[in-house]
Amino acid sequence: xxxxxxxxxxxxxxxxxxxxxxxxxxxxxxxxxxxxxxxxxxxxxxxxxxxxxxxxxxxxxxxxxxxxxxxxxxxxxxxxxxxxxxxxxxxxxxxxxxxxxxxxxxxxxxxxxxxxxxxxxxxxxxxxxxxxxxxxxxxxxxxxxx
Numbered sequence: 001x002x003x004x005x006x007x008x009x010x011x012x013x014x015x016x017x018x019x020x021x022x023x024x025x026x027x028x029x030x031x032x033x034x035x036x037x038x039x040x041x042x043x044x045x046x047x048x049x050x051x052x053x054x055x056x057x058x059x060x061x062x063x064x065x066x067x068x069x070x071x072x073x074x075x076x077x078x079x080x081x082x083x084x085x086x087x088x089x090x091x092x093x094x095x096x097x098x099x100x101x102x103x104x105x106x107x108x109x110x111x112x113x114x115x116x117x118x119x120x121x122x123x124x125x126x127x128x129x130x131x132x133x134x135x136x137x138x139x140x141x142x143x144x145x146x
Contacts, residue, residue: 001029001030001031001109002029002030003030003031004028004030004032004033005028005030009027009028012025013025014026014027014036014037017036017116017117017119017120018120018121019116019119019120020119020122020123020125020128021041021044022038022039022040022041022044022046023038023039024036024037024038024039024116025037025039026113026116027103028105029109029113030109031108031109032107032108032109033105033106033107033108033109034105034106034107034109034110034112034113035103035104035105036103036104036105036116037061037101037102037103037104038100038101038102038104039099039100039101040063040065040092040094040099040100040101040102041094041099042094042095042096042097042098042099043094043095044093044094045091045092045093045094045145046091046092046093047091047139047140047142047144047145048068048089048090048091048139048140048144048145049089049090049091049132049137049138049139049140050087050088050089050090050137050138050140051084051086051087051106051110051112051136051137052086052087052136052138053086053108053110053136054086054106054107054108054109054110054112054136055083055084055085055086055106055107056084056086056090056104056105056106057081057082057083057084057104057105057106058076058081058082058084058092058102058103058104059080059081059082059102059103059104060076060077060078060079060080060081060082060100060101060102061078061101061102061103062078062099062100062101062102063077063078063094063096063098063099063100063101063102064076064077064078064096064098064100065082065092065093065094065100065102066092066093066094066095067082067090067091067092067093068089068090068091068093068144068145069082069084069088069089069090070088070089070090071089089140089144091144091145093145110135110136111135111136112135112136112137114135115131115132115135115137118131118135119131119132
């Protein structure tokens, strides 16, 4: 795993990944953290899941995210910071009619960057769930998203 490279990652820069139709840009990666920008179109989401070894954060930059955090629905708007401690079930959903852009980061980085690299361009949802579990991201059953 690389040491943190100092400097600036400009808007639109960073490795571009397609994770189930959503565009992600890798912004920073080192042992202590992994940061990435997400661009979610209306209707896109990441189902409820758990990171057993990582704290996760979301800084909403544009739009509104509907979040299910530890079984409770809430909204995060531009400028809001969402804090999700390790072990807490969470998922995010763009239920609006506008795109959402957000900066996510996890600490420590764990194997999330490697997971995203493997998921790039995959379309088989069952394989995504299986591979995610192999990288310390555990998706809950579909009813957790209701």
